[in-house]
Amino acid sequence: MTGIGPRLREERERLELTQREFGQVGGVEPNAQGKYENGERSPRADYLAAVSTIGVDVLYVVLGRRTPLAEQALSGGEEKVLETYRILPTSGQAALSNLANSMAEMAANYSTRPRVQRKPLAGKN
Numbered sequence: 001m002t003g004i005g006p007r008l009r010e011e012r013e014r015l016e017l018t019q020r021e022f023g024q025v026g027g028v029e030p031n032a033q034g035k036y037e038n039g040e041r042s043p044r045a046d047y048l049a050a051v052s053t054i055g056v057d058v059l060y061v062v063l064g065r066r067t068p069l070a071e072q073a074l075s076g077g078e079e080k081v082l083e084t085y086r087i088l089p090t091s092g093q094a095a096l097s098n099l100a101n102s103m104a105e106m107a108a109n110y111s112t113r114p115r116v117q118r119k120p121l122a123g124k125n
Helices: 002-016 019-026 030-038 043-051 057-061 076-087 090-112
Strands: none
Touching: 002 030, 002 057, 019 030, 019 043, 043 057, 076 090
């Protein structure tokens, strides 16, 4: 997906809204919303400001880059990890990133794996 239209559609679908509902938020008719998503027209700044109020990532819609998470939204533990990551050399950052990805994969696999019921050992209660 490239361009404003497809990214705008992606954000609308992410928010699970119809073109009519999304257009109402932006102050436009459903046909205008469709034209924005098809790339036939470009949305105005006031429209983008209005849809941002429901969680649309306007930076992503316009430039194709997700808005970075504000540091104020981080927990204390997350801040510490980020601080540590930032002071590491590039090789350390890569290693930490690989470790985090591996741990996330293991956690996802572990949570979906069926649990094995163990039998008690003979003579043990």
